[in-house]
Amino acid sequence: MSNHNQKAVLVTGSSSGIGRACGMYLAERGYLVFAGVRKGEDADKLAGLGLKNLVPVCPLDMTKPEDITGAGRTIEEELSKRGIPGLYAVLNNAGGGFIAPLELMDIDKWRRETETRLVGPVALLQATLPLLRKGGGRVLWIQTPGLMPIAFDASIHACDFASNCLSRTLGQELKPWGIPSIQIRCGAISTPSVERSYRELAASMAQWSSAGLELYNEALRKTEKSFRAMDAGRSDPEMIARLVFRALGDRKPKRRYHAGAMSGVSAVMECLPHPLVDRIMEKR
Template identity: 30%
Template sequence: MATTVLVTGASSGIGKATAIYLAQSGYNVYGAARRKEKIQELETYGVKAIALDITKDESVVSCVNQIFSEAGNIDILVNSAGLGSYGALEDVPMADARNLMDINLFGVARLIQLALPEMRKNGYGKIVNISSVGGKVGLPMGSWYHASKFAIEGLSDCLRNEVKPFGIDVMVIEPGGTKSEMIENGAADLARISGKTVYKDLANRVTKMYASLAANAIEAIEIAKLIKNGIEAKNPKTRYMASNARPSLLMRKLLPDKLFDRMLMNQMK
């Protein structure tokens, strides 16, 4: 029987590329997203489309129960659903902040809670959490996004040692700029939220930097291949960095905070 994988955020970007790539590699893949009409096309690649609104517990429970009913278990969980919303901390409405944390953090945690009992029972499981360079490097105007990704890094570190005795591996994927609708949507949010406030000058500079990131972004398939490498490794790494993430992560590790801040802000002049 083929290994069953649940990939969230499968309507676009990394989630979509991963669902297709794993299905084409022989896995039994469920591709989940809120916009089910956007994932119907995945079925032409052998992916089973399933509706999931990660902010609604009843939807999360229904999604997992459907997979258990049809496939028996979830062997591999790829938490790829994510929201990249930007704006100065002072400007972002708390309702927007809570929605982002629901999608990027609490939804991830809830799916893990529901998948773990069967993984423990089977003595096998792989949990793949999509973080970002933004899980180690904080950019201005991205407080809530970076808070969620820093949290994913910490959650994964704690979880890894909790579930290791049960034969379950936890991996973090750290992409750099990746071609998806997230960069474009994030820039639009930034303009809407902080484009006319006291932070407008910085918002404009950050927007230009995002445009540069978009121009040099890697294809999502590169991240899908990293994920496949991780789930097929006998002794997987705790973290898999995309090629375009390495320079920033290395500099963040080596430089003192204020020197790194200066280097970062110089890129936004």
């Protein structure tokens, strides 16, 4: 691929898990990858991989407007240095999520999560759309496989409901320019976020008042047990990287792509009437 025909993709949250796997997979296959990370040490680790097509963009914290505009400028300069006319894709991947009942949820953490998953991607879109238009681009959104409220997991799933709306709204708004907005629906994937969520739950529970703990202790233990029961069957993040590669390569991309453990059953659940889904979820 000559430099100027090379397709450039920005991946947010590239330091670990799905974002890292996507960044590496795409860079190894000829895409120029702008790998957004928050910390200098993660940028160094990515640079140390020796992949010539992988360019760390740091800092890119999705809760910080100055990082987002700065990343837009960095990417524009880098593209112009390389003679590449525009950005081919943005992959909105950055996100965390944590287990907590709404009643006891750490509100600052929740605010950061909504900023990361919802506010930040819109700001990033504003910073990169001129480049995406020049690059004949597309926007991809990493999401869970089916829209479902799951007790104690609202930090992920509430963002997914909203992200679903954002991505579909964007598809409508950008249709005149032929810029598709594509959902990448991921089932249960084996990433560092899984163990981290259990560690963070234990740390939160240690801080709650005994009255608060008493209210939710049993239900949370049961939830953690049911989440852990899925862990052995989680899919490798490279499965999502392959899916993203496909969604980037398809001339007429689908609106949604699915992969990963439990993604089929979750997609079916999403199609059921809401009262039925609620009854099923309450019985878990």
